[in-house]
Amino acid sequence: MNTVPIIPDSAPFSAEQRAWLNGFLAGLLNRGASSGPAPTGASASPQCPLLIAFGSQSGNAESLAKRLAREATGRGFAARAAGLDSLQPADLVREQNVLLITSTWGEGDMPDNAMSFWDSINQNGSSPALTGVKYSVLALGDKNYGDTFCLAGKKIDARLAELGAIRVVERVDCDVEFDDLAKTWSTSVLAALESTATLSLQASSNPIITTEIVEESGYSKKNPFQAQLIANLELNATGSAKDTRHIAFSLAGSGLDYEVGDALGVYVKNCAEVVDSIISAHGFDPHCEVPLPDIGTASLRDAMISHYDIRHLHGITPGNPGSVADFVTNLRKLQPRLYSIASSLKAHPEEVHLCVGAVRYEVHGIVHKGVASTFLAERLPLGETTGIFFHVAKHFRLPTDRTKPVIMVGPGTGIAPFRAFLEEREATGSPGKNWLFFGDQRRATDFLYHDQIIEWVQKGVLSRLDTAFSRDQEEKVYVQTRMLTAAAEFWQWLEEGAHFYVCGDAKRMAKDVDAALHEIIQTAGGNSAEEATAYIADMKKNKRYQRDVY
Structure with missing residues (x-):
């Protein structure tokens, strides 16, 4: 048999991978020179399995999991994405390499599709040991929820470790802006798993393909459509303690569509009066230039109205924040708000409707306003535009069988x-x-x-x-x-x-x-x-x- 090394020591593979490749390719060369049957073991070994499990309520975790499965496949893994509701602990033992992405719902609760899995691993004595399973967790959440921030991900991460699984990369907890952290985490976990796995010939000999986060074509969260407000109607009658509005936007010229059950993302602005009161209380110059959360600069007043979240600043006692730059550095980016869609395109072509309850309340004599709800109810004039995008909600759909009750x-x-x-x-x-x-x-x-x-x-x-x-x-x-x-x-x-x-x-x-x-x-x-x-x-x-x- 030909024993001359085919893959030189200078090739970018580990010693184990070079040995396997040399043996396999030598077998192929000898099989080609022989009229006899192919030697046993001359076929490529299976790719390294990778299970990417998701617990998702609104679709973000599911979307990330499927995106990561595509990236992992490009890097040589036999990757698949699956909802936690379709999995049992035995699936983790069988597949050995597990990446888990989950959101947190309500007050620190598991997403609906993660509850049965959580029960299966959290009941003493009912879950098999996960010894040898390599895993990592990406947790999605919202820091506004305080102590329950990313709690579902934290619980699952801790429980998997208790059951003997090996954490290959520390858990990453993401706030509402999760794309960058998710990308950093996925890069780290795939590299960690690659360093411990013997991949197939295809995975080892082909160039590694890195699938970057691909933006949706057309309008999206990062490229919102500027939609015109065409209706703002009061739904409560005189004498009500509430202020609920029927809000409608035109989709004319956007090419956008949606399904019932989806949500609409709306870009909003803070109340100018609230911004002015905060700036005045701190003694800042409203016209000084400050950095924006993503790129560029703007006046302090414009930045606080359109780009920064100021909810936790309203009504605070002014302290000594230092420079304006230091003050702005401590502010979070103002996020778009998601609202359940209240219309069907079949009934209202080129329109999307919302049902919004305006939030207003008083604490210690200070009037507080819900940023998004009062923006839509009182600060966005008819005929004006704001950025919108659609958020697909596959978890909330009418039955495909239209005869079902x-x-x-x-x-x-x-x-x-x-x-x-x-x-x-x-x-x-x-x-x-x-x-x-x-x-x-x-x-x-x-x-x-x-x-x-x-x-x-x-x-x-x-x-x-x-x-x-x-x-x-x-x-x-x-x-x-x-x-x-x-x-x-x-x-x-x-x-x-x-x-x-x-x-x-x-x-x-x-x-x-x-x-x-x-x-x-x-x-x-x-x-x-x-x-x-x-x-x-x-x-x-x-x-x-x-x-x-x-």
């Missing part, structure tokens, strides 16, 4: 995606039944989209409507109360394959609705608590229980 729970501005759902179901002639639970404070002043909803009832588009106006009687009544009252029919719809959707407040409403769902499955369905939990887990796995909560 749909149950929707959306109190307050949570009605937004269900207005879109019902417009879509009507426009497509979907034969499936529709049931809406809507709640707010008072029927006379807070029945959002009243006329349109009642028309759907009259047309039969809405098979059933249950409302809960909490302050119309002495005893508070909420959407979950109405669910329990209708438990028997609710269970019947579930058994018919109904898809269940919830939109709105994550802190209380969504948890109370989830508790009511468990109770209905137990009482009306005759199930134990454990059976109800399994029933709901199966609903989530089959995309029959979807939430858009915030």
